[in-house]
Amino acid sequence: MRRAVIAFTAFLGALFILLASPAWAEGESLRGTLQNQGQPVNGVKISVTSGDGQPVGEATSGADGKWEVQVPAAGSYKVTLDQATLPAGTVLKFKDRATLSVQVFEGNYRNVLFALASGDAAGVATPPDGGGSSAFWTRVAQLAFEGLSLGLIIALGALGISLIFGTTGLTNFAHGELLTVGAFIAFVLNSTFGLHLLIATPLAVIVAAGFGYGQERFFWGPLRNRKTGLVSMMIISIGVAMFLRYLLLFLFGGENVPYEQYVAQDGIKLGPVFTTPKSLIAMGIEIAVLIAVGLALTFTRLGKATRAVSDNPALAASSGINVDRIIRIVWAMGTAVAGLAGIMLGTTQILNFQMGQQVLLLMFAGVTLGGLGTAFGALVGSLVVGMFVQISTIWIPPELKTVGALAVLILVLLVRPQGILGRRERIG
Amino acid sequence: MHADTVNRKAEALAALASVPSEPGAPKPDPILVVDNVVRRFGGLTAVEVEHVEIQRGSITALIGPNGAGKTTFFNQLTGFDTADSGAWTFNGKPMNGVSAHQVARRGMVRTFQLTKALSKLTVMENMRLGAQKQRGENFFRALFSGLWQPQEDEITVRAEELLERFKLGAKRDDFAGSLSGGQRKLLEMARALMVGPELVMLDEPMAGVNPALTQSLLGHVKDLREQGMTVLFVEHDMDMVRDISDWVIVMAQGTVIAEGPPDTIMADARVIDAYLGAHHDAPLTTAEAEEQLHQAEAELEAEIEEKA
Amino acid sequence: MIRIAPFGRVLAVAAAASLALTACGGGEETASPASSAPAAPASSAPAAAAGDGVLTVGALLPQTGDLAFLGPPEFAGVKLAVKEINEAGGVLGKPVVEIDTDSGDTKTDIASQSVDKLLQQNTDVVIGAASSGVSKTVIDKITNAGVVHFSPANTSPEFTTYADKGLYFRTAPSDVLQGRVLGDLIVQDGSDTVAILNRQDSYGNGLADEVEKSVSGGGGEIVVKTAYDPAAADFSADVAKIKEANPKAIALIAFNETTKIIPELKKQGLGPDKVKIYFVDGNLADYSKDFPKGTLEGIKGTLPGAKAPDDFRQKLLSVDPALTDWSYAPESYDATVLSALAAEAAKSDAGTAVASKLIDVSKGGEKCTDFAACLALLKEGKDIDYDGLSGPVEFSDAGDPSEATIGIYQYDAENKYANITYLSGKVAG
């Protein structure tokens, strides 16, 4: 099959050259190919007049649908298709475009296209497939699906931000880079060591967890012990973010790079929505991880301890919980989940040293919307943000979709500063 | 201006003599009247005060066990927190919805349980900050020192007088952060006086102060009354109250459960129940637990601040 | 079209002359003749506008950023030209000095800093930038300093009419021509409903407008024309918008965002096997490492510039053995040679003087095709017409090439592109 395609393409290319050369040599002409749904339409009369109405020439489309009229010089010409000569069942797609004004340039031929369609005797073309309101709803569905996909990734990142904030009070501006780092760890395993992405991913998540643990153990923890203020730590996190981001730029360059597997997969249709198998699998993994973390937070000893520390570190400490240990576990887990989010982002989109930074504000929006420091709020907030960002492009230009989310973030803080699920007294 | 000490106290006692010892009792000359103030956190009611009046020119103590909602109630009255419902008047003017700084400008000035002496400013700067209607606090006038310097000098003179009175004159140019806990309390009180208040609201003025200084602090509180001001102060230690207050209001679980002269209150069974009950019998409500937590946290923070 | 009247140019030269008089006297120039070593900045030498006897060519080309893939061939073109010029004896008897700087992209301030560095080092001609957007951000700075701004790759039609003080030139044709050729190609392939997805900058918008004009002029219909944010994290919304319009062909006017957009198109059922996709010079690159085999097969694209002759390619490889791509190398080479010839013709290396002769040496006179030959003719006092590797290079009065060649290419199963044909034409139809 592929061979046939190549052959056909080569044939087309050859045809193109054959056709192009004479025009190149002979000077100016008007030409075109009449087709209806891929089938050539022959026997159709085309007449050409000069800009001031003088007849220049005529042609009739051949068996291959092609026609050509030589013109004496560059200039403006009127090209008319005689609708009476169209075969039965074939009409002009746009009835008012039987005559076209065409500019011919010096030394070049000029192609002219008459769009044809199947139609009844009245000449009304049957509507092309997939137009109108159904296309609109298809787009809404597509965007909602994209929103869910984005929201899940944001949620994975936001979970870490929220837990780290809850347990340590730190608003970590380097969290976006934790996504990027995770994605690039997997890239190294995948690309340099040649491991399949399905193997590289869990390994990368483990390495990311180690990175998070180490960061807390050797950096943030000691800083807290030095009684470094929270504002100070926030600015330090910015320094860390810059350092990590440009370290990745240094190591991997600024180009967009893909993983070895699952690049440019063909779309599959899922009801009204187009997606790729890898997106579905990624979403499945994301949902599974989110549910697992949610259950762990709710039911396991460790999860309960984490929430206790999040609620009140002093009280948790006094009731015998090892706060430092909990914080280290939270960092390890938060970084691991962020790394996973990065890998998923890299798989469904592409890897770039700025990929994490680009979603950082969306993660913050998700966390804030849900209420700083409440893990479940962060999940809900992130999904809302993801959906909102994508669906809003129906009304606002796509490049402003982030603006929409950020504006909503500010408005939410104005009316309900504690977020959707936050408690009122948490605000200073 | 300096009236006889005995006189002021006697006046206040005389005015309150005919007031019945029951929650919400009307006073002959109330400066502050509170009606149905309610504050809820989530589903928990932290404050639910039906009716309270504060007698002008008196020292009124607001006591209650930990978590009784005293500080929350204070916060409602001074605009630092928004009440869910209720109304209160100061000098007959409605005060609900009035923002914290407006409350202060109208003559109701408070201090805080955890002293908020601005430790990175000098003692004198702290004092000057309290003065009202400063011309130099306008951005454009601030650019021209000639426009505000004369007023600043007047303010400095007034501040120096107050500092002398509070025995802080020697510390004039020290950072407030270098003062001891008790001195900070004194500074905060002196600074509050710079505002020129009619009603001084002190949140646990004796908390965290070493016993030697307590008497001096109490003296200053009494002195406020002698200066013609009304004092409302929060305290959770009953014994501390007996000496200086003219009237005591008792809160427990967010409501006023008793009020009356100190001696009457000390003997009141409901009050003793409330104190003992809260500590020993009944399980803590979540609100109380939270209140306690807040206090624990606050104390911890204070400790950290001390060390820093 | 013609904005700079000859009178304006006379004024510019006069101004340059007066600058030479008013500028404070300078010390002796001590530029190092090494081809890529930067010259030591003159202490209080006259402004570049007055000329210091040494033609300093500053390359402001992408080493980083969206167009980094265009950088190597462009640098090689400039380097090769400088090498050949110096082998032929240099300009005004002295070797030409080349300074390489990075132009980055519009997301960074690199270009501005590089221009500062170049101006500081008495650059007379800035060769660059590749991206029209970057050129726009530095054009005022360069031209106000009396330095020639000479781009080998800017194609935005905006520059034709820009108030550039007669100092902006380019060897790449305005996108009027590329847009026309691409539009015609789309029409020829029989697509009556066409979507344009373009990068939102002066390059993308300019080319998109020209393609639209050409397609609708030829009877096709533009069903959706979407400009996207080049820095967007994902393009699903943009592609969904195109999907909604259900086009038969998509003109993708992009830089390296292509690596994100193509998978998204495929995902939403708009892959090259379903609709006809067209690339342009901004994204016509080798994607064999980026996509699995067959991903781009059948995609066509246009790229201004004639075929680089094989011996030219060999020479470029001698300058930079790592070259795999040749885009805009001839244009860069021609820009450098033209600048050198103009300086020789003007008998001055000053930017304004070079600018005043650039149009002259590009047309109307005895034809010559390399620096040595042209230099010999100039020394005989003859008027020359330099015909370069990128085409005949006849400058219009606005400093644009008035004739150019556009190549049409197609991707194979390896995701590499190969030429189908070349078309030549006049830019101003």
Place this chain on the structure above:
Amino acid sequence: MDWTLIFSRAVEAGIGTEAVIYALAAIGLNIHFGYTGLLNFGQAGFLAVGAYGVATTVATLGLPFWLGIVIGLAAAVLFALLLGIPTLRLRADYLAIVTIAAAEIVRLVVRSVALQGTFGGTDGLEAFSDDFYGMNIYSPGQYGIGPIAFDHRTLWVLTVGWILVAAACAVVYLVMKSPWGRVLKAIREDEDAVRSLGKNVFSYKMQALVFGGVIGSLAGFLFALSRAATQPDLFSTELTFFAYTVLILGGAARVFGPVLGAVIFWCLLILVKTGMEEAVNHQVITFITVNQVGSINYMLVGLGLVLLLIYRPQGILGDKREIALDAR
């Protein structure tokens, strides 16, 4: 290696347009963060508003330059008000997130496709600086001592810039020793205490935000005019973070902190950058390419910010006791 080039570039950067722009941006931040304790992470937004105020007025609307300056200033005030209303009642971390978001909104809006006709999209605007350079008091040529030289245009920008820096420092000095400044410093430490003393904390924070924002917009004017172009992506969050590094390096809550910080920051940054580039070009360093020098530079800034905050949060001039770093 061309040591003259390396050192002259470094010194030029230290007194050049970068230093001036960042000094002004950091003076604005100093008012926000240093004196008032407002963790404004959106200073880039103020620069953008200023730059685009003048650029749009002149280039798009064709109105006079001075009107552009007025509109730029007015836009900065308006931006401060819009930013302040929802955020000034919030905790520091919320404030940080919202201000960074607001600055990004400004950047995304001016670079948007939809408003390209007004703001020029991703390319930004140019052709608005002729009036400014028309006022140049220097005749064309190079001016300088030894290898350090600026052309007449840069020198004009620098003259205006350093006058603005001096003026801004003078105003900051005057207001910060007045009762107005006292209120700000008190707010930085404990706004509840200030409130209890009858001061309208919100109003003062707003005034500080507007004041610092206006100075930020001056930096924006210079940014646009010195480049004779505006590019939306130059006003990204990194600009703000560079300004923070400058401020903390020099010393927050000190009048000359931002100025000293800017001079040293740019001098060092360009010294390292040019030095590394030269080293790579002359094969002294062979394991990196010239293109990687830029990323190393940014890494060093990030690292520098971290180390400064850990080991010397008061910077060069500051007093550790006075900085609002332990606030919450």
